[in-house]
Amino acid sequence: MADTANPASGSSDGETRRDFLLYASSAVGVVGAGLALWPFVHSMNPAADVLALASTEVDLAPIAEGQAITVMWRGKPIFVRHRTADEISAAQAVDVTSLRDPQTDADRVKKPEWLVMIGICTHLGCIPLGQAPADPKGEFGGWFCPCHGSNYDTSGRIRKGPAPLNLAVPPYAFTTDTSIKIG
Amino acid sequence: MSAPSNNKVVKWVDDRLPIFTMMKHSAIDYPTPKNLNYWWNFGSLAGLMLVIMILTGLFLAMNYVPHTSMAFDSVERIMRDVNYGWLLRYLHANGASMFFILVYIHIFRGLYYGSYKAPREVLWWLGLVIYLLMMATGFLGYVLPWGQMSFWGATVITNLFSAFPLVGEHIVTWLWGGFSVDNPTLNRFFPLHFVLPFVILGVVVVHVWALHSVKSNNPLGIDMKTPQDSIPFHPYYTIKDLFGIGLFLMFYLAFVFWAPNFFGEPDNYIPANPMVTPPHIVPEWYYLPFYAILRSVPDKLGGVLLMFGAILILFVLPWLDTSKVRSCKFRPIYKWFTILFLVNAFVLGYIGAQPAEGTMLLVGQICTVWYFLHLLVLTPVIGWLEKPKPLPESISSPVVKKSGEAV
Ligand code: HEM
């Protein structure tokens, strides 16, 4: 009791013990508050049903050479392009070391005539133009993003403009010779 | 301190909770510089606008549905079927623009008359916090009608965070609650848009608290020294504020009734389509100067950092400005640079609405450099070199001398 009433004259021993209790309980409190916060933060991450949004199957047979279609996967547009021989050779001829995001064309396709990509500009998420025959295709004959002017080549690689990365390739597999499963 | 009335009930309450004393102290007796001009009306106008936004928003929320399949239609139903729904929505949508006009004028008033300088630094910070919260609220609100601009604005702005290395993609997925802007995004934006204005309200209370503890600045930028320099808030400034409100409401309602879509984008009357980006995406006008800064940098992360930096740098303005004199009235050189800074902001705003290419891009880059040059270099240097004009002895002395008699 004397300690409590007059801490200044108390033994330094008691003070250290009290300090320790104060720091220890504060630390436990802070860690506890942090742990309690996590469920709130994590509840904003994709929910199980969103994650489960499974896969998309695409039949490639009707897509003629030089044509492209856009399908939806996980709420995102997927570009599927049946490339012409010219487009393939243009994509393969590029000196990889000169690229902003160096990738060979072979790294980006499973079969050279089929280019499958997420059709979302890696700058700020707009959908690049170039799927329809009348669309502007940019300086490299691939895709052109109207939002801030990114140019992609016939392999979907970034060549000019503010985007930092190539158009992403989603996980996909050929289920038969003429159909793929994305996701 | 005794109750401001002899009424028994008032006295009884006031003895237990001195709320009447407080109100009398801060809204009636509050000593205010007697030389305030009309630029000092914009604070109370912004406060009024916040109240209007909360009220109209609350009633809109009673008919709005935050689901991707119904949001657009529920807003159209508000416009067509809900009694006076069109009025509530146009008051709210134009109110957002009015709010920003008022706050921009309010901020520039502070820049011109040096209101950010000691002892008002914390007051200035709180103002900037309100401004940041307003930007967030306006952005979230604009997403709610789920039109094309709502959707693509949300996509571009949330993607800004993907510029940060390593954590960027995770932050964006977390903001979206999925892999693209979709229903979980819209669903969470609604309650956030609902609650942020109340956070703003809380910060406004602290902002006014800080104001009342350091008192208002004034066009001369010198402190109040004697009671002669001040007048009580009521009735002098209550009536002046009311007069300002009358004028402002005419301006605001003219848009609501005669040009309700003046500030809007026609593309936002097209329902959101995740598969088609509109050819020309523009944010709401009040973000344009910062959007221009973002686009003037050819690097993604660099642009994002510079854009956020443009606002954050204002927090240290009180220390960047080295002059001992507050008001530009007495600063023959800095005055013109401050006006030029405003012009520069307008040019940036104009550039922000144009496609980013050719001369437009170049002008935007020059203006961006000027924005930072002004704050980081010119402001400290001019503060050192400039010889200010002599300050009057007190707020009342110029008046007293002119009329040749004591007031
Ligand atoms: C700081 C104050 C506020 C600002 C700056 C603001 C801004 C906005 C903006 C720009 C829009 C889009 C208008 C359009 O084009 O249709 C909007 C919509 C909406 N806001 Fe707010 N708002 C504020 C406060 C509130 C509050 C407090 C609530 C609810 C209590 C609210 C509820 C809504 C609703 C339901 C909509 C969708 C209906 C519509 O689009 O008109 N707002 N808000």
Ligand code: FES
């Ligand atoms: S989003 Fe494509 S260039 Fe900016």
